[in-house]
Amino acid sequence: MRNWQFFLAALAVSGLAYLGTRLIGNDYVYFAGYVVLQFVVLATAWNILGGYCGYVNFGSAAFFAIGAYSTVALHKFPQLSARYLPETLNSVVEFIFPLSIPVMIVIGGAIAGLVGLGTGYLTLRLRGVFFAIATLALAVVLQTLIVNWDYVGGSRGAYIIRPNTTPYFDINYIEYLFIIMLLLAVIAITVARSIERSQLGYGFATIRDDELAAEATGVPTLRLKLIATTLSGAFMGMAGAPFPFYIGYLEPSSAFGLAYAVNAIAMPMIGGTTSWVGPLLGAILLGTLQQVASVTISSAVSLLIVGLLLVFFVIIAPNGIIGLWQDYFPRKEAPARENSKAEAT
Amino acid sequence: MTDPLLQVENLGKRFGGFVALDGINLDVANGERLGLIGPNGSGKSTLVNCLCGTLHNETGAVRFNGTPVNGLLAHQRTHLGMARSFQLPRPFHTLTVAENLRVPLLYTVNARPDTSLSESEIEDRCHEFLRLVSLEHKARKMPRDLTQVEMRKLELARAMAADPKLLIADESMAGLSQSEVKDIVALLIRLNERGITIILIEHIMSAVMSFSQRLVVLVSGKKIADGNPDDVIRDPEVERAYLG
Numbered sequence: 001m002r003n004w005q006f007f008l009a010a011l012a013v014s015g016l017a018y019l020g021t022r023l024i025g026n027d028y029v030y031f032a033g034y035v036v037l038q039f040v041v042l043a044t045a046w047n048i049l050g051g052y053c054g055y056v057n058f059g060s061a062a063f064f065a066i067g068a069y070s071t072v073a074l075h076k077f078p079q080l081s082a083r084y085l086p087e088t089l090n091s092v093v094e095f096i097f098p099l100s101i102p103v104m105i106v107i108g109g110a111i112a113g114l115v116g117l118g119t120g121y122l123t124l125r126l127r128g129v130f131f132a133i134a135t136l137a138l139a140v141v142l143q144t145l146i147v148n149w150d151y152v153g154g155s156r157g158a159y160i161i162r163p164n165t166t167p168y169f170d171i172n173y174i175e176y177l178f179i180i181m182l183l184l185a186v187i188a189i190t191v192a193r194s195i196e197r198s199q200l201g202y203g204f205a206t207i208r209d210d211e212l213a214a215e216a217t218g219v220p221t222l223r224l225k226l227i228a229t230t231l232s233g234a235f236m237g238m239a240g241a242p243f244p245f246y247i248g249y250l251e252p253s254s255a256f257g258l259a260y261a262v263n264a265i266a267m268p269m270i271g272g273t274t275s276w277v278g279p280l281l282g283a284i285l286l287g288t289l290q291q292v293a294s295v296t297i298s299s300a301v302s303l304l305i306v307g308l309l310l311v312f313f314v315i316i317a318p319n320g321i322i323g324l325w326q327d328y329f330p331r332k333e334a335p336a337r338e339n340s341k342a343e344a345t
Numbered sequence: 346m347t348d349p350l351l352q353v354e355n356l357g358k359r360f361g362g363f364v365a366l367d368g369i370n371l372d373v374a375n376g377e378r379l380g381l382i383g384p385n386g387s388g389k390s391t392l393v394n395c396l397c398g399t400l401h402n403e404t405g406a407v408r409f410n411g412t413p414v415n416g417l418l419a420h421q422r423t424h425l426g427m428a429r430s431f432q433l434p435r436p437f438h439t440l441t442v443a444e445n446l447r448v449p450l451l452y453t454v455n456a457r458p459d460t461s462l463s464e465s466e467i468e469d470r471c472h473e474f475l476r477l478v479s480l481e482h483k484a485r486k487m488p489r490d491l492t493q494v495e496m497r498k499l500e501l502a503r504a505m506a507a508d509p510k511l512l513i514a515d516e517s518m519a520g521l522s523q524s525e526v527k528d529i530v531a532l533l534i535r536l537n538e539r540g541i542t543i544i545l546i547e548h549i550m551s552a553v554m555s556f557s558q559r560l561v562v563l564v565s566g567k568k569i570a571d572g573n574p575d576d577v578i579r580d581p582e583v584e585r586a587y588l589g
Binding site: 199202203205206208209210212213214215216217218219220221222274 | 397398399418419420423424428429431435436437438439440444447448449451452453456503504506507
């Protein structure tokens, strides 16, 4: 299936899913669905670097928080402009702001992508556990910066009042956020799938398998790693950009929460890291389980579930659900080329 | 007289206080079959790594096809036409045998300004190289399903797929049986007949002697002999280096 066909098919499936939520007619579905979809984007983004290239990123929460805090900064910008900018410039700002959520997603994604590029550049020579530690350090450094940045609320956090409805459609704002996250998930999955089936995907796979051999076969590994860190960071930032509107009150400990870093790794690992299907399956499975556990037992149990499932899969199915599937239903070998040619003639 | 394909001048490499390569000078002509031998630790693999850009030499210069390659990254040297196989096969283990060959075609051959292979041409070339090394029936297998000799053949085929002018085969026959060694030597000679210059680094002397048109000997990072294989192995200094 071509990428545009896949995109249209994914849009159709997501449209059906949205219609299903409307039939339920309960806003909680949008609250819960938003979180699951946010994890679909986050897990897919993590998998571009961690799954395709084999570079484990422990700093997913940092990129997510960059997206979230860029929204806070943009949301508060008109106040800053009214106070410090001259009248003419302020009128321009008032004309442009407030920005719509899709625009803030693009800006948040661009900033997180740039930070991803910078991180990639600074960690070009690091591999394995050293790269993972560097990404963890990035999260700590960024959290410290945010805690000390008064403009975005510092350690006390920032309030963002979520409007009741959206000016574009006559729907509840949380439903609007759900639709946006649904579209973002479709875009992230389509991009991940198209990477997988492209020259870039082959390049990423060679980096994961053997970087030295990849260079020897002509793969510009450093350049590809920069592309992967940028893309992965950008999608994580995009996942985080609408978050302040969802949660209403953003503080560093929630934006840089352990749950994002753990889930971003656990979901692709449980689903399977070599294909776009893995993070999608993992995010839907774990995300839904966590939502159910949060409502029926407690929110603290939800992270325990992630831990237990991760331990289970690492022992029983290290290649995730996709790996299990491939073990039980191995792909049939295509007939030899000569035979197929002969059949054609 | 035409310029040599590979020119190595006064190449030096140290690892801390250990001198791995000490002022190596070497010219390799276009289309030549060069054997490179030496005892363990003599600097053969370090020389290969310096030529291919995996390691960077501290002194001296390397010119390939008239172009200085000092400072170029490994993949840039591959793009210029230098390819190598590894001492221990390093296949891309999550890609099939045919996909392993797609990588150099996509990233090296298609990266050249004068080449743009279509999808079907890439597939054709993959199968051509697999046929050349008698692995066509394993095209859709994973590298873990290959035998040791097949793995070595895959390594050579992948290097060949980059359409190189120079192929450096680093101990391609280690651990193989006598008949498998003959198989690989015949393959290397076939590749050379296609116009590819080959440097063979090897410990198996029967293979080196049957393959090489010229033999170079390294000992303790220094070149001690260079010339006709029959003359070189009778060189007293070479005998001393090998037999003590």
